[in-house]
Amino acid sequence: MTPVVHLSGVSRVYPGQPPVRALDGVSLDVEYGEMVGIVGPSGSGKSTMLNILGTLDRADSGDVHVDGYDVAALSDRQLSALRSRRIGFVFQQFFLAPGVSALDNVADGLLYTGLSLRKRRARARQTLQRVGLADRVHHRPHELSGGQRQRVAVARALAGRPSLLLADEPTGALDSASGAAVIKLLHELHAAGTTIVVITHDHDVARELPRQLHILDGRISADERAERSAAPAPGGAR
């Protein structure tokens, strides 16, 4: 079976004096249903990796296939369509629209899929239920805790039923308890079959993930798989 993510010899160089090789010949496969952590210190190339995986940026050289599509061969419009249907993003800063209910924040995540407002809201309600926020549907972001906000953001990423869920430092703006709850949620989603890539510099978070890719200076320095492949009880290492 084709992997959901296939990178081979991918480089991304930012022009400057001297030029910065943010990614330097990275090759990587992520299979459907996998949960992978991309771990590394700041400046290691994690964010560039996220942008490339999320098709927000293009590689300067090498092959990038996401969900079977050759990214280099797609136009900007086609990449947008790919993102709207195949990739879900979760960001450190949540990026929820202020003053808009959790339901509509999630529903707006489906704005570019072509679904009608009624269907978007129905699916948003369903997804909020799935992340355990059934009783917070009409709350606005400022009425939610940080952990709840991030769960809304996860629901937004999930509502489009993406082939790939990309989480960029999902616990970065949260206290440890809320962070643990969000990681637990991601593990549950993984257990239910969602492919998840978590980008983090937090080794405690990474340790809980079934597979960890360590990245340093734009290269993959280690590709470790945990012995236990089932979803572990989160927060145990803290």
Place this chain on the structure above:
Amino acid sequence: MRRKDTSDGVSRLAQSRLAPSRMRPADVLRVAFSGLRTRPLRAVLSALGIAVGIAAMVTVVGISASSQEQVNRQLRELGTGLLTVSPGTSFRGGEPKLPENSVGMVARIDRVQAVSAIGAVEDAAVYRNEAIDANRTNALAVYAADTALLDTVSGTVAAGRWLDAALAEYPAVVLGSDAAMLLGISRTDGSVDVWLGGHWFTVVGVLDPVPLAPELDMSVLVGWPVATELLGFDGAPTTVYELSAEDDVADVRGLLPATVNPSNPEEVAVSRPSDALAAQAAVDETLTTLLLALGAVALLVGGIGVANTMVIAVLERRSEVGLRRALGATRPHIRRQFLGESILLAGLGGVGGAALGGVVTAVFAASREWQFALPVWVLGGAAGATVVVGALAGVYPAARAARMPPTAALSAA
């Protein structure tokens, strides 16, 4: 619109079929509205700039239209069938005069419904009493008037009565509306006399303003016989008023000069007072155009305000743009969102301005007892103008937002 089953990640679709969705108009509107709602004060202030411009333009057009409507109504009421005949310029030198029997001659023309005349009583002036300095004439003219005058010019009496055949024989006088005001006379019960050409004349009536013969407002009118008898009036009419059906005006007009003065028709000037009224309204249009231009400047300034607001909004909302791109928005989606927001912003100002302008026009018209008139094209034009202004103001900020690379937009947060 083809839609794929997004949950089936395994299905391999041809890459060419990976087409972005088209945003529904309702969604564009919703997104634009929610964008404005996050910063309500700024939206209101920006829209206010547009509203002031639109309100100014709507008010100017509305007041002008109401005034025009007033004139039209007046013309409908008064009719446009009245012609005035007066002495023109003479090629032989000297003051041309209308022949004494002008009225009789005109009355013989077919299709003339009414004819009447006034004649200037030269060397006669009117004073409140005999002690007033002779130079203080108030610029009031003394005319001999025949008894048919009032009906011919569609005049009405404000107080007292008009001259009839009996009164015309006696020293009785009817005052034009301005003349009555300048002389300070409102009583018409026969108790007030004025000093007129060396004789006491009793005030028997005061006229309402006469729109079709405004010269009467600054006049005092005495009977034709008494003017000849007491004031040395030579009997030559100064102005002949002729009334016919509106359809016949052109024909009658052609006949008038030769009828009044067969030997020297070129010395007769014929004019149509309703034309003067209409022309007066047309003169107002110049002012209207000027004010309209000022309104357009206000609208332009409002548009610049909207553009400014949108540029700031785009800068502030880089992360939102980044998020939307990550969620699958194409560049056109982003462009449409900000363009929609700009048009909506201007449109809200336009609606507010049109309403404000309508209210101001209605209040102004009511204060003048005019008929309220606001043509539909004005409201349509206002709506169109705001859409154009909003679109122009939004083009650059929207293009800028759409050009933003998603990675840069996200990392800016």
